[in-house]
Amino acid sequence: MAKKVVPEAERRRRRPTRQGQVLSEALIVETALRMLHEHGSAGLTARRLGAALGTDPSTVYRYFAGLDGLTRAIGEELMGRALDTWRATGEWRADLRALGLAIHASYLAHPQAAVLTASRVTGRPREIEVDETILGILRGAGFPDVDAVAVYHAFIDLALAFAALDAGALALKDEARERDERMWNSTYARLPAATHPHIAATARLLAERMNRSAYPTVLETLLDGAAERLVGAGRLGG
Amino acid sequence: MAKKVVPEAERRRRRPTRQGQVLSEALIVETALRMLHEHGSAGLTARRLGAALGTDPSTVYRYFAGLDGLTRAIGEELMGRALDTWRATGEWRADLRALGLAIHASYLAHPQAAVLTASRVTGRPREIEVDETILGILRGAGFPDVDAVAVYHAFIDLALAFAALDAGALALKDEARERDERMWNSTYARLPAATHPHIAATARLLAERMNRSAYPTVLETLLDGAAERLVGAGRLGG
DNA sequence: GGCTTAATGTCTACGGCGTTGGCATAAGGG
DNA sequence: CCCTTATGCCAACGCCGTAGACATTAAGCC
Missing domain, CATH: 1.10.357.10 (Tetracycline Repressor, domain 2)
Known part of the structure; x- marks a missing residue:
């Protein structure tokens, strides 16, 4: 487990990355999805994700409790997209x-x-x-x-x-x-x-x-x- | 890919491990299954497998084309067991x-x-x-x-x-x-x-x-x- | 039984991984 | 404008899969 993960809702300070990127759960999930497409299902690594985000790899741990937590968030996103395309x-x-x-x-x-x-x-x-x-x-x-x-x-x-x-x-x-x-x-x-x-x-x-x-x-x-x-x-x- | 994988059928020399273990595909698969039980689905590593077999980790690559090949052999084993318990x-x-x-x-x-x-x-x-x-x-x-x-x-x-x-x-x-x-x-x-x-x-x-x-x-x-x-x-x- | 040869096990090393703890810094509240 | 602390960064640890070179020894042949 990382030190402490602050839930997205309670996040106030949005300090930009050295390269100017402002992070958020949504941005990380989105970037992770793109990386999975580009590098295959074993291609999602903290280091690569960091590089793609213009961030130190360890920063991801401020947003998710390990890559496993990120993985669960990705699943949630896919389920949400299914629901959004559906009409009763x-x-x-x-x-x-x-x-x-x-x-x-x-x-x-x-x-x-x-x-x-x-x-x-x-x-x-x-x-x-x-x-x-x-x-x-x-x-x-x-x-x-x-x-x-x-x-x-x-x-x-x-x-x-x-x-x-x-x-x-x-x-x-x-x-x-x-x-x-x-x-x-x-x-x-x-x-x-x-x-x-x-x-x-x-x-x-x-x-x-x-x-x-x-x-x-x-x-x-x-x-x-x-x-x-x-x-x-x-x-x-x- | 390892250097060269000799199919089980053509294996002749059975040089024992330093610790006296005589290897075979079947023994490795069996040991891998035991390790998966003991250490969970992420617990199958070449190093641990080597330790359990009394062997250098890299020896496994003489029998399987990487851990992925071993994984496929495990799947085959499970399917075979299903067939063996079944009667028409x-x-x-x-x-x-x-x-x-x-x-x-x-x-x-x-x-x-x-x-x-x-x-x-x-x-x-x-x-x-x-x-x-x-x-x-x-x-x-x-x-x-x-x-x-x-x-x-x-x-x-x-x-x-x-x-x-x-x-x-x-x-x-x-x-x-x-x-x-x-x-x-x-x-x-x-x-x-x-x-x-x-x-x-x-x-x-x-x-x-x-x-x-x-x-x-x-x-x-x-x-x-x-x-x-x-x-x-x-x-x-x- | 001795010789040859190549199959097999072993050693070493490389580059990558997830994750952590400590540190620097700047955002936001007062 | 100052203080606090959330946030990003850095360096490091102990793993990992796997390749290449090397050592050894079993098997095949005479």
Whole structure:
């Protein structure tokens, strides 16, 4: 832990860096995102961040409790961006679908960052806002609380899990360019039918499909399941 | 990259370490897994591994192309273990369910290792074997190739994505003990109903549910969806 | 059994990392 | 205008992954 981290809200003095840069949490997060894009998911280092900000590396520790704290703030930022692009329509299925895709897309827009953050629960405001929103959609649609919580749990974990998985693939593609991308066209497509009949038989279909995300399909399946739960509950409840 | 990595199969000379240890890929992977358990997911370092093996750290590079190569071998090992605990029954739904749960369980048995490997596609033998198995189950059950591939894609990505997500939570719990675990009982349970009515209304249900994995539920939903796809295809095809 | 050769383990070193503690300084309140 | 202290800067610590040169010894051959 650094000496003491002053929360952004209580910050008064804004002493500029030797190079004239005035720091803030937002600026640091933004710069970190850019560095992740430029140098890959392992490229976020205090020293490089300092250089990019025109600052001594250790200054970052006045704003975040270590790089780990910065990482959590980045996750919070991505979640916030998802929420900002989303609009409610009142139709629960459409709203959930759009929100799920927005979260997924927001993380995939910064795959190198997503790799670091998507599987972490931060408990920060924007993340809580997303949770509240999802529960609101479900309870508003008439799901009994037990079902609303069950669907919420599946929904949010699905979104985050696929965000992390797909971001991993995408980040790898950017970093170790194409090595992985061609796996399905090279390694898998060349397996002999004698030892791997099923892969051999479907190689073309696999190559077509495996470079896309399974998330939209799985999400739709989940929504189907939820819809059935809803009519079931309706029958019982009223 | 190290100087040159000799594949395990072509290894002849087995010169023991100064401390009498005879090395092998298997021994190194096993030791790495133990170290991950003992020191957490960031605790796998060449130096520590060397110490645990009674070896100079750089020796590891004779067996793996860097720690990254070792990491991939660990992933392969976990996937192999999942396959080894699984038995086919001939009933596609039961077989898929069991295989999915086996993969998930195998990774969660070593959460710190799973965090490092679950979102990486290795293209190594046991991983390919799993893929072949899944496709075999689906095609054997009568799924047309297009559907088999679609369900396969959703199935394997779902298993890996949740393995990574849940392992992340579990590894965190072991390392930063309970800080995260109590999130749902502390942070979330204390949100005022005025600002977060839906979370407040369901706080008790959330606390109960959020510390378990959503994977079994989601997997079941996916299998439901697949079953409907199958009867649909049956109607069209025959 | 002795010789050769190259596989394997060991040593040393490089550049980079996160993080801390002490210090200088200038912003803002009075 | 002075005081306080938040804030930025500096130097240093103990890690890290990994490469290159070197030492040793097992295996293959006669």
